[in-house]
Amino acid sequence: MKVVGEQLQDWAQEQKDDLNKDVFGRSAFNRYYYAAYLITRMNLGELNPIWKTEKHKAMPNTLITTVRKPVIRALEKQVKKDVMTESERSKAVGSLKVATAALSDLLKEAYDLRCVADYEPEELISFDNKLLLLKEYKLDSARKWPSKASAYCKTIRRIWRDAGLV
Amino acid sequence: MFNSEYILSFIDDRLKKFINEVRFRSSDEVILIYVYRGKIAEKVRPGFTSLRQMNNLASRLSQQLSLEVDVIFTIKGDHQGLEDALYQMLKHKFPDAVVSFYMSLADEITVNSWVEISGLTEEIKNKVEDYCSTIFQEADLNLGVIEWIDSVDDLPALPLLLKYLKTNQPIKIEYFEQVLREDFPAVSKRWLNQKLDQCRRKNLIIREKEGIYCLSAKGLSIVPAGAWYTSSDIDRVLALGRKKW
Numbered sequence: 001m002k003v004v005g006e007q008l009q010d011w012a013q014e015q016k017d018d019l020n021k022d023v024f025g026r027s028a029f030n031r032y033y034y035a036a037y038l039i040t041r042m043n044l045g046e047l048n049p050i051w052k053t054e055k056h057k058a059m060p061n062t063l064i065t066t067v068r069k070p071v072i073r074a075l076e077k078q079v080k081k082d083v084m085t086e087s088e089r090s091k092a093v094g095s096l097k098v099a100t101a102a103l104s105d106l107l108k109e110a111y112d113l114r115c116v117a118d119y120e121p122e123e124l125i126s127f128d129n130k131l132l133l134l135k136e137y138k139l140d141s142a143r144k145w146p147s148k149a150s151a152y153c154k155t156i157r158r159i160w161r162d163a164g165l166v
Numbered sequence: 167m168f169n170s171e172y173i174l175s176f177i178d179d180r181l182k183k184f185i186n187e188v189r190f191r192s193s194d195e196v197i198l199i200y201v202y203r204g205k206i207a208e209k210v211r212p213g214f215t216s217l218r219q220m221n222n223l224a225s226r227l228s229q230q231l232s233l234e235v236d237v238i239f240t241i242k243g244d245h246q247g248l249e250d251a252l253y254q255m256l257k258h259k260f261p262d263a264v265v266s267f268y269m270s271l272a273d274e275i276t277v278n279s280w281v282e283i284s285g286l287t288e289e290i291k292n293k294v295e296d297y298c299s300t301i302f303q304e305a306d307l308n309l310g311v312i313e314w315i316d317s318v319d320d321l322p323a324l325p326l327l328l329k330y331l332k333t334n335q336p337i338k339i340e341y342f343e344q345v346l347r348e349d350f351p352a353v354s355k356r357w358l359n360q361k362l363d364q365c366r367r368k369n370l371i372i373r374e375k376e377g378i379y380c381l382s383a384k385g386l387s388i389v390p391a392g393a394w395y396t397s398s399d400i401d402r403v404l405a406l407g408r409k410k411w
Contacts, residue, residue: 046396047396048394048396049394049395057194057196070390074325074390077388078324078325078388081384081387081388082368083324083325083328083368083370083388084323084324084325088323094311095311095313098270098272098278098310098311098313099313101270101272102270102278105203105238105239105240105270108236108238108239109238109240112191112198112238115191115193115194118193119192119193120193138246141246144268147266147268148268148280151266151268151280151282151313151315152280154315155280155313155315158320161326162322162323162325162326163323163325163326163390164325164326164328164329164388164389164390164398165390165396166396
């Protein structure tokens, strides 16, 4: 999916006609969002199969609620049983909260831009030299969504794993 | 159809200043409130709002307008630029090591970072961390959490070590080392000996005469277990099925 987005972005930048730049550019936003969403869904699905079918709009909230809960509970138990120190627990919970919040923010913003790209054709892509922007958001920044989602997922999975949950 | 002015008329003036954009998304009928992460502090104070205040605003608006309201926390364009610039600086400073760099803002001054390094060592970690801290200080920012992606020198945490032991017990240290090394190449016999000794002193594991290790009842009670498919109970059953007796 990311490769498709990159190809669409390259085509958008090569186009001479503004209308063509617009249609290729907004399709690239769409593909970058889907790449980030599918990466997240696949990674969360490996932690709990219920999340394999998580809907677009529910995913950001799931990340900051139900994805955190089992880890927080397991780590508290491990501190009580002296397997982990309080500072180790606090560091792990801090990292989990940071990664889930960052991924939740990314998916919410990317989903909204994807909706603008798909359903609001009157909101045209603008150009600043070689940069393509949708509502002042750079397509170059959207290109990083899949890699960022993957990085945040790695942190979440590592903490789940370290807690002995996977 | 709700326009931005109409939605803003429901929002208190003292909160409007924290809002970057308000819009109605007609495709799924949701009101969106965009707020810069840089305007969020742990507690409300002059010039800053809090997560709780924004979430309360969203639920109040939702009741008043009978629509779903979502708050989207975003970063300013100049922070996106900072991420690109810092990545280039790190690439320049550590050309063979830094693969990628991402950041997110926790609040107005705290930056969390994700750094991917090829051939990660403690020395490079410290150098990169010091370099990032110095640059953030210059920009009046603080380095919050720094996460290392794909670190090959990763070692299992104690709860995970106990889960591996539960799956593979009873097991001799030599075989246990082999099992762990499949997922954690940095595991050494010396490190494993130390960890197992630590667990034994905490009465989490038992070492039998022949040098075979098992979990104690206390150790078993710590390993998370349940009916989900990644649970330690399922792993254990599958491992028993594969075992050649």
